[in-house]
Amino acid sequence: MGAVSALVHAGPGDLDGIVLYDSVGEDLYAGLLLAQEAGVWTMDFEGRPFDGKPPTPYILACRPEDRETICRLVLWKGDDPC
Template structure:
């Protein structure tokens, strides 16, 4: 649909239409563009609603798409500054994590610890390394 083919292999990088992609490098912003991915079971859980609203009000734009893989590719190529994952499941979750890591990004849980492996109820932030504290503070303030 987008006429783009993304491929990522652990330790070998990510490509888009066979061209190397590494856009998750230093890129300043005054207001972030954030993707939101939540699990089907979350629905209108009050904690999620509160955090989602906080992010929506305090960012330039928050995207909630029905195609999480599209959001992962947007982050990998630099069209988003972060993705906030709130208890999401799905087959595309771990391929998205791989894409972001291979593009030079960081995946941390809401406490700032590296997110790795598989988790039955994942809550994490995917972003550029230098923006980790910014997004951790956003989560902290949004859940307060």
């Protein structure tokens, strides 16, 4: 499954969360826009909201109600990142 397909499936809740690691390309940003318009929360690997082209293309995406769980699962380093 490509990044765009995964992002589109996150909106209705077909996927709990998505970890995009080293993803690039114009289609990535189109998928992110579609996901955000569908209410998907997108953030970088530091837990900050995604607001454009990141310096490194590492992005997490999930429904808002799953944000804390996904954030803790992926970003946990001993301290609570969320």
